[in-house]
Amino acid sequence: MTDQPLGTPETIAARLCKHAAVVGTFDPLQFLAAVAPGDREEAFEDRIFSALSASIEEVAVNKQVLWRLQPEVRREALRELVALDELDRTIAQTAPERGDRFGHILQATLRNGTAGHGIDTQKMSQDDLMLQALALDFSRALPVRKNSVKQAPAIDPRILLARQAERRRQNYVAPKLFGRDRDAEASQ
Known part of the structure; x- marks a missing residue:
């Protein structure tokens, strides 16, 4: 037994x-x-x-x-x-x-306030930025702790993700537009 x-x-x-x-x-x-x-x-x-x-x-x-x-x-x-x-x-x-990337990012966020502690969030991959944003959602919902370290990332990962998405859209759409040179010259 x-x-x-x-x-x-x-x-x-x-x-x-x-x-x-x-x-x-x-x-x-x-x-x-x-x-x-x-x-x-x-x-x-x-x-x-x-x-x-x-x-x-x-x-x-x-x-x-x-x-x-x-x-x-x-x-x-x-x-x-x-x-x-x-x-x-x-x-x-x-x-x-x-292989648990979210687990590592979540723990770093709960301990340090950000997963990119010492890492430039501008250089994080899109997947890591999404995981960081999710971890921040869980972290921000917590009451203030006695020994808390309140170091939010300098820029919210969602802003970086939105900027990256806009750049991808511009890189895809902009080269396909015709007649924009005349509009650009007229606006100067």
Whole structure:
């Protein structure tokens, strides 16, 4: 017989939810082993995952099906971690998987106020800017922390994304316009 884990499936699922709030995607079995180690019967693990399943979305990443917390559940878990003054400890205890770009950006944003801490956001990729904007949404919704570092990025990533989109549009459309030279000369 296996060792009985401490806590009910619901309390372990609640702890998993708090840790999942500070990462992007995760493999549920590996995450359970990392956050709440111990030998459990499969039926007990299934009850833990059943308790957590209403709060997650399944995401296909590199031929794997991973889990991700639903946005509102993530917001609530982050608020609870801040209220209990456990956010920094939870981040320190919960490392995102290597390919979890959002998890890395989210943790950096929660710790430093920006994922590009020391990095020029003008040089961030479009995908990273979108992930930074999403992480900022979660971060800005939190109450002020005792030890908070309020360093918002110099320019909101959404502004940079809008500028990039406009440049792409101009680069695509502008070369195809005819007769603009005369209009430009007339306006001078």
